[in-house]
Amino acid sequence: MLTLFVFRKYILSKRWVKIVTVYLMTVFILLFLNFLLPRLLPGDVIIAMYSGQEMLITDELYNELIILHGLDKPLIEQFYIYITQLAHGDLGYSYISHASTTGLIMEALPWTLLLVFSSFILSSIAGIILGVESSWRRGGRFDRSLLMFMLLIDGIPSLALGIMFLTVFSLYCGWFPTAGALTPYSDATGISYVIDVLWHLILPLGAITLSQIPGDYLLIRNSMLLTIREPFVLTARAKGIKERRIKYLHTARNAILPFFTRIGIRIVYVITGVLFIETIFAYPGLGLLTYEAISNRDLPLMQGIFTISVLLVLVVNIIVDISYKKIDPRIEYA
Amino acid sequence: MNLKKIFITSIIICLCLFTQIISGESTTDNDVENELRIADKTGDWGYPNPYLGYARGPGYMRMHFIFDTLVWKDETTQYIPLLAENWEYLSDEDAYVFHLNKDAKWHDMEPLTAEDVVFTIQYMKEHPYGWVVLDSVDRGEALDEHTVKIHMSGPYAPFMEDIGGTMPILPEHIWKDVENPMDFIDETAFIGSGPYTYVDFSKEHGTYQYRSFDEYYLGKPIIDQLIYVKTGDPQMTLQRNEVDFASIKPDFIEQMKEKGFIVIDGPHYWNKKLMINHNIEPLDNITFRQALAYAINQSEFVDKSIRGHGKPASYGLISSESEWISPNVPDYPYDPDKAMELITSLGYELKDGFFTKNSEPLELQILVSMISTGGEGTPDRDGEIIKNQLEKVGIKVDLTSLDTKIVDTKVINWDFELAISGHGAIGGDPKILYEKTIQVSGTKPSPNCARYNKSVELNELLDDLMHEMDPQKRKEAVFKAQNVYARELPAISLYYPTWYNAYNPDAGIEWFYTIGGVAKGIPIPQNKLSLIGTIGEGKEEITDSTSTPVSEGGEEMTDSTSIIPVENETESSPLILCISVIALLLAFFVIRIKRS
Numbered sequence: 058m059l060t061l062f063v064f065r066k067y068i069l070s071k072r073w074v075k076i077v078t079v080y081l082m083t084v085f086i087l088l089f090l091n092f093l094l095p096r097l098l099p100g101d102v103i104i105a106m107y108s109g110q111e112m113l114i115t116d117e118l119y120n121e122l123i124i125l126h127g128l129d130k131p132l133i134e135q136f137y138i139y140i141t142q143l144a145h146g147d148l149g150y151s152y153i154s155h156a157s158t159t160g161l162i163m164e165a166l167p168w169t170l171l172l173v174f175s176s177f178i179l180s181s182i183a184g185i186i187l188g189v190e191s192s193w194r195r196g197g198r199f200d201r202s203l204l205m206f207m208l209l210i211d212g213i214p215s216l217a218l219g220i221m222f223l224t225v226f227s228l229y230c231g232w233f234p235t236a237g238a239l240t241p242y243s244d245a246t247g248i249s250y251v252i253d254v255l256w257h258l259i260l261p262l263g264a265i266t267l268s269q270i271p272g273d274y275l276l277i278r279n280s281m282l283l284t285i286r287e288p289f290v291l292t293a294r295a296k297g298i299k300e301r302r303i304k305y306l307h308t309a310r311n312a313i314l315p316f317f318t319r320i321g322i323r324i325v326y327v328i329t330g331v332l333f334i335e336t337i338f339a340y341p342g343l344g345l346l347t348y349e350a351i352s353n354r355d356l357p358l359m360q361g362i363f364t365i366s367v368l369l370v371l372v373v374n375i376i377v378d379i380s381y382k383k384i385d386p387r388i389e390y391a
Numbered sequence: 392m393n394l395k396k397i398f399i400t401s402i403i404i405c406l407c408l409f410t411q412i413i414s415g416e417s418t419t420d421n422d423v424e425n426e427l428r429i430a431d432k433t434g435d436w437g438y439p440n441p442y443l444g445y446a447r448g449p450g451y452m453r454m455h456f457i458f459d460t461l462v463w464k465d466e467t468t469q470y471i472p473l474l475a476e477n478w479e480y481l482s483d484e485d486a487y488v489f490h491l492n493k494d495a496k497w498h499d500m501e502p503l504t505a506e507d508v509v510f511t512i513q514y515m516k517e518h519p520y521g522w523v524v525l526d527s528v529d530r531g532e533a534l535d536e537h538t539v540k541i542h543m544s545g546p547y548a549p550f551m552e553d554i555g556g557t558m559p560i561l562p563e564h565i566w567k568d569v570e571n572p573m574d575f576i577d578e579t580a581f582i583g584s585g586p587y588t589y590v591d592f593s594k595e596h597g598t599y600q601y602r603s604f605d606e607y608y609l610g611k612p613i614i615d616q617l618i619y620v621k622t623g624d625p626q627m628t629l630q631r632n633e634v635d636f637a638s639i640k641p642d643f644i645e646q647m648k649e650k651g652f653i654v655i656d657g658p659h660y661w662n663k664k665l666m667i668n669h670n671i672e673p674l675d676n677i678t679f680r681q682a683l684a685y686a687i688n689q690s691e692f693v694d695k696s697i698r699g700h701g702k703p704a705s706y707g708l709i710s711s712e713s714e715w716i717s718p719n720v721p722d723y724p725y726d727p728d729k730a731m732e733l734i735t736s737l738g739y740e741l742k743d744g745f746f747t748k749n750s751e752p753l754e755l756q757i758l759v760s761m762i763s764t765g766g767e768g769t770p771d772r773d774g775e776i777i778k779n780q781l782e783k784v785g786i787k788v789d790l791t792s793l794d795t796k797i798v799d800t801k802v803i804n805w806d807f808e809l810a811i812s813g814h815g816a817i818g819g820d821p822k823i824l825y826e827k828t829i830q831v832s833g834t835k836p837s838p839n840c841a842r843y844n845k846s847v848e849l850n851e852l853l854d855d856l857m858h859e860m861d862p863q864k865r866k867e868a869v870f871k872a873q874n875v876y877a878r879e880l881p882a883i884s885l886y887y888p889t890w891y892n893a894y895n896p897d898a899g900i901e902w903f904y905t906i907g908g909v910a911k912g913i914p915i916p917q918n919k920l921s922l923i924g925t926i927g928e929g930k931e932e933i934t935d936s937t938s939t940p941v942s943e944g945g946e947e948m949t950d951s952t953s954i955i956p957v958e959n960e961t962e963s964s965p966l967i968l969c970i971s972v973i974a975l976l977l978a979f980f981v982i983r984i985k986r987s
Contacts (some may be wrong), residue, residue, distance in 0.1 A: 118519075119835050154435065155443055155573065156594060164595040228627050235631055238623035240597040242591070322525040341595050349435075354796055388576065 073379060080375055087367045092139050095356050096132070099114070105129070125152065139360075148361035152355050160362035161346060166365065168238055169335070169342035171258065173327050176266040183266070184273020185316070189309050192281035193273070204278075211271035216333040219264040221336060226260060233260045236339035261338045265330060269323075276319060280312040287311070314385050321374040328366055425618040427898050429917065430628045430637035432950050434597015434621025439589060440580050441559045442572035446521035447686050448815075448913035455909065456601050456617065456919050457498075458583035459490050460560030461508070462551060469714075470551050470936045473609075474503065474560060477987035482860060485546060491537040497562045498582045498589075498688070505533035510563035512541065518572050522911065524560045546858040548865050552820040555838040557910040560584060586612045586923045597621030611897060612922045626893075629659065635898040636917070639891045641700040650891040658712050659887030660818030660902050660914045663692070663762065663773060666802055666810040666882050669843060673737065673753070674808065680880040682733035684723035686784040687777065691725075696772045700891075704884035707873030708824050710817040711887075715909065718869035721877040730784045739785075746785040758802070758810040760795040773811050773885065799838035811885075812841040821869040821914030825853045828881060843881030892916050914956035 067361075074209050103122045127138060142149065148158040172182040187207075191200045227235045234240065238257050245253045284290070285308055293303045328343070335344035343362060436450040437443050439457055446449035463473040475489035497505040509531035516525050527547035530539045543550070562582055562888070569575045581589030587601035596939040599619040602614040622628040625637035630650065639647055644654050673679045689703035705711040707720040731741070739753055756800040759774035771792070780790040793801075801807045816823045828849065830842045844850055852875060855868035870918075894902050904916045 116835070153445070154594065155437060161594070223624065223627065228630060231631060235624060235628045236635060237596060237598075237620065239596070241593070241596060241620045242600050242616075242618055274481070337623045339432075339621050341597070341621075349433075 073177055076375065076378055080371055084367070084371060088140065088143070088364065089136070091360055091363045091367065092136050095359060122152075131295065138301075143364065148364060149357035151350075151355050151358040151361075153355045154358065158357050161358060162343065162365050165341060165343045165346045166254060167339075167342060169331055169344060172265065172331060172335070172340065172342060173324075174260060175258070176262055176269060177324075177327065180269035180273055181261070181267045181316075184270050185277050185309065187270070188274045188277025189304060189312075191280055192285065192312075193304055194277045194286075195282060197225075207271040207274050209268060211275070213268070214333075215265055215268035215330045216337065218268055219334045219337040221259065222260050222264050233257075238341050257340075261334045261340050265327070265334050268330060269327070272319075272323070273316065276316055277309075277312060280315050281308060284308050284312040317381065317384055321370075321377045324373045325370055328370070398834055398893055403866040424615045425613075425883045425899060426618065427614040427636070427922075428618045428620055428634040430625035430634040431597070431619055431624045432622065432625055432638075434619075435594050437574060438580070438592055439601075440575075440598060441520055441522075441561070443576065443580070448909075448915055451522060451910055451913055452917050453619065453914050454559065455585065456587040456922075457581055457585045457589050457879065458561070459495075459585045460556055460559055460910070462555045463920065464556060464905050464907060464909070464919065466835055467906060469906060470556060474508075475555075478555075480860070485543045487541045487543070487550065489536070489539050489541070489555075491539065492608050493537050495584055495609055496606055496608065497564075497584050498604055499560065499562075499565075499579075500606065501564055503560070503562070503584050504536050505539035507560055507563045508541075509533050509540040510567065511561045514561060514566055515558065520558075525552055525554070528554065546860045548857055548858055548859055550822040552911060553822070560711055566611055580724055581669070584608075586919055588614075593690070607923065609820070609923050614922050617922065629893060629895070632895070634777065635895040635900075636902060637893060639893045641698065641889070641891055644891060647893045649897070653896050654891055654893045655902060655904065655916055657708050657890040657916065658818055658906075659702060659889065660712070660908050661813065661815040661890075662708070662710070662817055662887050662913060663811065663813040663885045664704070664708075664808070664839070664882050665777070665885060666812045666839065666841070667880070668805055668808050669841070669845070669881055670805055671808065674755075676737060677879050678733050680728045680883070681723065681782070681878075682737075682784070684883055685726045685733065686730035686786070687723075687780055687883065687885070688725040689945055690884055691780065692776055694774055696888070697888050701886050701888040704874075704886050705879065706877035706880075706884060708817060708827060708884055709821055709869070709873055713818045715821040715823075715866070715869050717873040719870075727784045735783065741785055744785060745782075746786050752787055753785065754789060756789040756808045757779070757790055758807050759790065759792050759797045760798040760811070762795065771811060774941060777811070802838045803836045812839045816908060816912030818914070819907035821872075823912070824872055824876065825857050825870070828876065829853060838841050841881035843879070846875060849875045849879065890914070 101102045102120060103126070127135055131139070139149075146159060148162065150156075151158050152163060154161060181382035187203060191203050203268055210218075223235060227233050234257055239245075239253045240248070240257075243253060287308075290303060291310055293307050298307075331342060334340065336348050339345065343366070346358070347362050349355070352360060360369045400564060412615070431449065433449065436447065436453050437445040439453040439934070441454060441458060444454045459474050461473060461475040462470045462478070465471055474491055474495055476492050478487060478489045480487050490509070491503065491505060491508070497503055512525060512528055513530040514524060516528075526543060527543055527550065529542040529544040529840075532541050532542065534764065541554075546946060547553075560583075562584075565579045565582055566575075569580075580958050585587075586604055586607045588604050590600040592599050593921065597619075598621060600618075601617040602616050603617075605611050620628070622634070622637075625634070626639040626647075628634050629637035629652065630647070639654065647654055665683075667674050667680060667683075669680070680721045693699060693701045693703060702711070705720050706717060706723060707717055709715050709717070724893070734746055734753070735741070737748075744851070752827075757774060757777060759771045762771060773783050774790045774792065778790050781788050798807075798810055798812075802810050814827065827837075828842075829841050830836050830840055831846050836842060849872060852868050852872035856865065856872055859865040859868055900921050902916045902921050903918060904914070904920045908914045909918055
């Protein structure tokens with residue numbers, strides 16, 4: 058009783074401890090689901106995994122594969138093994154790719170992060186600037202036409218944008234390469250390597266960024282429209298502060314808060330959106346790996362990717378959660 | 392402000408320097424060696440070595456450039472010499488004798504000997520290799536340094552295709568110490584005797600790089616460097632001249648031809664077929680299955696499902712373009728009346744347009760899924776077509792669309808009535824008829840095997856087909872087996888889709904489809920013979936026949952050898968343009984800040 062009291066009083070009262078506990082529980086539940094769901098798929102897993110291959114599955118081979126995948130053990134034991142391996146950073150072995158799942162994911166992850174983070178930064182900057190400028194000129198020609206354009210873009214899925222970009226800029230104009238993250242075996246090093254990578258990045262990045270901008274733009278614009286009416290804006294104007302200062306430092310600073318709340322949710326959409334874009338551009342990231350893992354029914358790889366994605370989303374959320382107070386000191390936690 | 396100025400000026404200078412570097416870069420890259428690039432949508436097919444490559448056609452193709460087999464096939468001839476210069480079958484001893492090419496060397500310059508062949512057989516018996524089942528082989532014996540005798544454990548008719556033309560020979564001096572071939576990934580794991588040596592494979596990017604083996608016993612390959620690249624849209628990559636070979640969509644054939652590419656259409660070695668659960672009523676009745684065949688209009692599938700890019704299938708499973716096709720396979724021309732007549736003869740009555748028996752309606756469930764053809768899942772339109780066709784003759788149809796793997800599992804567990812499936816290798820050795828009709832004992836069922844062993848006649852014929860060593864008698868057995876198969880219909884073949892590939896003739900290579908498919912029937916037109924000197928005359932012909940190939944941009948390409956610029960001018964110019972625009976914008980921005 059006393060320990061519980063001490064625990065409540067001194068440990069649980071700390072905000073970050075609370076947050077971390079909640080997140081740890083979420084991680085545990087998600088890991089369990091992640092472990093369980095692929096096993097609930099109908100059909101014999103081994104037959105399903107290997108049926109597309111030109112190999113004769115003899116009874117011996119079948120039993121060997123069952124043992125290899127650890128499917129002969131009870132479910133609880135399988136889960137225990139899964140969690141223990143995970144704690145050691147081992148996400149399993151993909152028998153279809155003959156490679157360690159961790160290795161496969163670690164090779165793909167940097168490419169996805171490059172795509173996701175650069176698109177995140179670019180779309181945020183563009184969304185904020187356009188949203189602020191649009192709301193500042195609300196009702197004007199600039200605002201109306203931009204709003205219409207953004208709604209139009211918002212209606213086009215990133216998949217279609219990707220195909221349009223590929224057809225126009227790559228096939229017809231011939232400005233950009235059609236696929237991959239770099240020119241294979243071009244022996245480019247140093248600066249030309251960087252340029253080659255950037256060159257391949259532009260189209261997928263453009264497609265994914267463009268599909269993200271309208272969301273940010275609409276959010277910022279609406280939030281700005283509400284903030285502009287606040288009395289402090291009027292005060293700032295009365296004090297004769299320069300317009301750009303009022304616009305960005307006073308109004309936008311306050312209007313930007315919902316945007317930060319959205320980051321956590323948005324990262325999920327970016328990761329799923331990347332799946333299509335990476336497939337279209339054959340960009341060797343996590344999205345393409347996911348697509349291939351699903352189509353090959355590569356169970357260990359699927360599990361590994363989902364674990365990493367879950368952790369990635371939760372880490373971003375936890376950062377947003379913890380830093381929320383820093384961004385908006387007015388927020389008080391209950 | 393001064394700091395700002397310095398900063399901006401330095402950025403502009405940097406950008407200008409960049410532009411210099413890039414424009415210099417695009418010209419220096421032009422002097423690369425003679426290189427050929429092939430596009431592929433999937434990319435990763437495993438390491439190019441027998442055990443590490445994925446057990447799929449493209450996985451074998453990646454490996455076949457590095458590892459040679461005893462015999463090979465080309466466009467028109469079955470079994471031409473490769474490592475073996477000539478061979479004979481000793482019927483009294485039930486053994487094959489192969490005389491190896493004395494010039495054959497491994498990539499590490501060690502000579503290739505008969506001992507290597509003996510070792511490979513032994514090694515593959517101990518460590519089973521997915522493509523080759525060596526149950527029929529007893530042992531290998533080296534008669535001298537370049538002669539090997541392979542003793543069989545019993546007559547096995549498909550030997551030449553199944554083993555002689557598929558089993559890659561491994562170097563004994565490297566593999567003798569390898570205990571687990573699946574873990575063997577060091578440099579020596581890729582030492583073979585083929586025309587190309589292994590340089591690199593990137594799992595991440597799905598790319599392969601090979602270099603020609605100058606000491607190759609059939610002469611130095613025509614292309615110095617061979618590269619496979621992964622791309623989302625192979626055809627677009629080819630149109631952009633980023634690669635020299637790619638698969639293309641049927642609707643773009645004319646467009647590709649106009650652009651100067653040579654389009655090759657595949658032989659029909661892959662069939663879409665209707666799996667039948669012949670263990671349940673009424674599908675266990677041959678007459679009923681024949682009624683289904685009469686009710687099915689194969690041409691409608693070809694016209695609607697694949698928009699004319701294919702042809703109706705032969706009912707005997709073996710491809711109608713195979714040299715093994717029986718001249719008198721029973722045919723079921725589309726005839727709904729005949730189908731209804733046959734169903735009526737089984738005691739069914741037609742009520743309100745649908746058949747019933749004992750007041751139970753005649754209803755069948757058809758499972759459909761995205762069947763993977765050529766390694767790529769394609770949405771199934773056949774389900775709707777077959778539903779309409781069967782409902783026209785009074786059979787109610789419940790069309791159920793499921794994930795491919797679930798359909799496979801249901802078929803394996805006999806938990807289905809009708810299911811749409813498909814497989815290849817119907818143009819190669821006729822043993823496919825055996826493999827897709829009877830379940831090989833001691834193996835797990837394959838989802839596209841009919842597992843039909845009710846017909847004693849068919850079983851005997853299939854047995855002959857596998858073990859009859861006299862070519863003439865074997866051919867007769869194959870013909871008869873097809874006829875019985877088509878009469879009893881354990882499964883109904885629907886159609887053969889046509890696949891198209893296109894290549895750039897300027898690369899100096901004439902690609903072709905291999906008769907019966909590469910090795911065990913892989914329908915990919917990337918036979919290594921295209922790349923080696925033996926078809927030098929062919930190369931001459933291409934450059935003559937396409938005297939004025941036109942590039943994408945419309946300029947005439949005069950160079951017939953393949954010197955492919957890695958980064959061509961069109962690619963670097965927009966970068967310069969972009970950077971100039973950014974520089975201009977920056978300058979504009981600075982001026983604005985200054986003014987305000």
